[in-house]
Amino acid sequence: MTEDLRPDIAAAAALLPSTLGSKREIRKLIEHLWEDERVEQLSTGMYGKGNGILVRTDRRLLFLVDGWTGATSEDFPFTRISSVQWSSGMLMGTVTIFASGNKAEIKNVHKEIGKNMVDAVRATISRPAPPIYTAPPVSLSSAPSGGADVFEQLRKLGELRDAGVVTVAEFDAKKAELLARL
Known part of the structure; x- marks a missing residue:
């Protein structure tokens, strides 16, 4: 599957322990990216009632569900994220995103990937703004x-x-x- 993907998407997908149920989203991901946006990390997860992928790019977090009847995506630009939280169980965990007064919980995220993703987002949003x-x-x-x-x-x-x-x-x-x- 990774041979037909853009190199950054293929590299992130190769690090997933399992792509079960997320291959369609991974294939369609490029359609949801902004110009010159680079994918840094992927994870499977559940947001609301949809199973899909949680994507960390160089600019935002994106949750994507691409089913047979339609696609749904929600993005969280880093400039709008005030904090992120990680809570884990035995194998899976939950990424909680606080952005613009809203709270989003992505559940059933692989434990190791979710922790790394949250740490990377924290590092990104805690950087001081460039001087004006x-x-x-x-x-x-x-x-x-x-x-x-x-x-x-x-x-x-x-x-x-x-x-x-x-x-x-x-x-x-x-x-x-x-x-x-x-």
């Missing part, structure tokens, strides 16, 4: 007050506004200040 670049403040008050310089400063200020570096309110305030110099 902020431009240094623009100070035009130290420039000479000649008429030609004022128009040049207005032009540059307009470019900064158009680029989103300064707000419209900041632009209007500085524009009024510069025009008052004329």
Whole structure:
């Protein structure tokens, strides 16, 4: 079965102890992925009344049921997941996902795979957000007050506004200040 799959899906499927009852979902998984999304881990499980697969990608958790009469999927982007929980029994366990005020329980997840998946999701959602670049403040008050310089400063200020570096309110305030110099 893995020879017809995308390499990342085939690699994740090869690590499953059993694909019993999930081969159809694994084959159809590519239809449910976002552009350039990479599958990192798969597990079988049960969500609601459907048996399907729980997929961990580089961007989200996805639960997919693809039956004869239709397909159902629910995704949990990492940016929306506040926490995940793992509880296990002898052979199987439950992955509980808390996302955007909702709680989802995926049951009958293989014990070892479920624990690894939850640990990986925790590591992903606990990473600090990348720093947001902020431009240094623009100070035009130290420039000479000649008429030609004022128009040049207005032009540059307009470019900064158009680029989103300064707000419209900041632009209007500085524009009024510069025009008052004329």
